[in-house]
Every structure is written in structure tokens, then in C-alpha cells.
Amino acid sequence: xxxxxxxGVSLVVLGFIFVLCADTLQxxxxxxxxxxxxxxxxxGQQFVNAGLADSVKDLKARLxxxxxxxxxASADFLMVVVRREGTERERRLYANFSVRDGAEWxxxxxxxxxxxxxxxxxxxxxxxxxxxxxxxKWVKENRPK
Numbered sequence: 001x002x003x004x005x006x007x008g009v010s011l012v013v014l015g016f017i018f019v020l021c022a023d024t025l026q027x028x029x030x031x032x033x034x035x036x037x038x039x040x041x042x043x044g045q046q047f048v049n050a051g052l053a054d055s056v057k058d059l060k061a062r063l064x065x066x067x068x069x070x071x072x073a074s075a076d077f078l079m080v081v082v083r084r085e086g087t088e089r090e091r092r093l094y095a096n097f098s099v100r101d102g103a104e105w106x107x108x109x110x111x112x113x114x115x116x117x118x119x120x121x122x123x124x125x126x127x128x129x130x131x132x133x134x135x136x137k138w139v140k141e142n143r144p145k
Contacts, residue, residue, distance in 0.1 A: 030139045031076030032069035035059045038082040038096075052081045055093055058128035065136050076100050079111070079135060086123070093127040097135055109138050 037052045059079065060068060069075035076099070083094040094112050098105040113130025 029067040030065045033066035033077045033079060034069040034072045034075035035079045038080050051084055055081050055084055055128060058125045062129045062132050064132045078105050091123045091127040093131050095131050111135055
């Protein structure tokens with residue numbers, strides 16, 4: 001067998017092992033997080049803000065130590081994006097964070113990325129990273145030992 005076939009076989013075997021271990025890797029995460037936009041009833045607005053929907057995409061792209069839940073029913077944690085504010089130099093993202101308590105959600109924290117300078121390219125993405133970091137910190141400080 002020549003070297004290119006050996007490399008190909010090795011890559012296939014490694015890919016197969018990775019697929020088998022994916023559940024184990026996900027179990028090492030803090031838990032499954034479902035992220036959604038606040039409904040008009042929750043936010044007090046007449047419609048869903050398109051900027052909030054963009055922030056949901058930003059948050060899902062920056063999960064940190066969380067695994068993404070496919071739906072709210074399978075999640076351990078719920079993050080609801082409620083507001084975002086911004087100037088040229090500063091972006092703030094606000095989200096409500098809840099923890100599953102049996103079949104119900106128990107409100108846990110109101111999260112934000114703080115108010116540090118995050119302007120420039122990728123500013124909303126940086127704000128999302130800050131909110132995910134705040135959620136990670138809350139879970140690590142408050143989960144049962």
C-alpha cells in the first residue's frame with residue numbers, strides 16, 4: 001500500500017473515531033444551551049427586532065463551553081436575547097438566562113457583555129462573546145458542586 005492510501009485510510013479511521021466520541025466530547029461541555037429572540041410579548045415590542053435575530057446568530061457561533069441544543073425542550077439552559085444598544089464605540093447586548101428546573105425554566109440571571117469598548121468590525125460578535133462568557137461564569141459559580 002502506498003503512502004497516499006495509508007494516509008487516506010488513517011483519515012477515515014480518525015474521522016470514524018471522532019464521530020463515535022462526539023457525544024463524549026459534548027458531555028464535557030457545561031450543558032446544552034438554547035438561544036432565541038424574545039417574543040413581542042416578552043420584549044414589549046410590536047414585532048421581533050431583526051438586530052436581535054442577528055445577535056442570536058452571533059451567540060450561536062460563539063458557544064464557548066456550551067453545546068447548542070436543537071430545541072428548547074432538550075436544553076439545560078435557555079438564553080433569550082431581549083435588547084441590544086449601540087453607539088459607534090460601544091455595543092451592549094442583553095439576554096435573560098434561565099436554568100431548567102424539571103419541566104420549567106427558572107430565571108437565573110440578566111446577562112450583558114458589560115460596557116467595554118467593542119466598536120469596529122465584528123463589534124456585535126464581540127458583544128455576543130461577552131454574553132456567552134457571562135453565562136459560562138454564572139454556570140461555573142452557581143452549579144451544584
